[in-house]
Amino acid sequence: MNILRIFTGLLTIMILSRSHACESYRNDSIIVESEGEVIDKYIIQIDNQTEDNCYFWVNPTPVGQIAPRLLVKRYFWSIPKGYDFSFGHIIMEPNIEFINYHIYLGYNFIKLLSPGESFQIIIMSNSRACEYYEERIVMITEKEFQKHFDKIPDFFLYKDNHIVITDTKTEVGL
Secondary structure, three states: OOHHHHHHHHHHHHHHHHHOOOOEOOOOEEEEOOHHHHEEEEEEEEEOOOOOOEEEOOOOOOOOOOOOOHHHHHHHHHHHHHOOOOOOHHHOOOOOOOOOOOOOOOOOOOOOEEEOOOOEEEEEEOOHHHHHHOOOOEEEEHHOOOOOOOOOHHHHHHOEEEEEEOOOOHHHHH
C-alpha cells in the first residue's frame, strides 16, 4: 500500500508541473465490505489553488506532457468514434435544445472550479481504475482556456462538487 502511495505522490508531482499549479490532489483508499464482497473506494481530490477560475475535465486518453492548446483542441473538437459531432460542435450550436443531457466522463464532462474550490472523483473499483483516471486529469486556467475556446455555457458545466464512478469495467477495460 505504501508503494501505491509513493507512486501516486510521484504521479501527482508530474501532473502538477504540467497543469500550471491549478491543482493538487490526494488519493485515499478505503475498503468497503458489501454483501461479502470487498470493494475499494478511491477518492481523488482536485483543488484549485490559484487565484483564477480553472476548467477541469477527464481526458479520454492519457495526458502526459501535451500542451494546453492541444488538450483543448482534442477534447472539444475531436469527433469520438460512433458519433457525428464533437463536444465543441454541440456546445456552440445554438439550434440544439437539450432536455435530457447525460454526462459521460471523458467525452462531455467539464467542471469550472473557482479559486479555493475542490472537486472529488470517487471511484468504487480497484487501483487500476484509479490510475486510469489520474493520468487523464486536465486542469487549465480559464484565461488559458479562452485563448483556444469560447466560454462554456453554464448548462454544460457539471454542478456538483463530486462524481461517483461505479462501472469502471467498460471504461477501463478491466
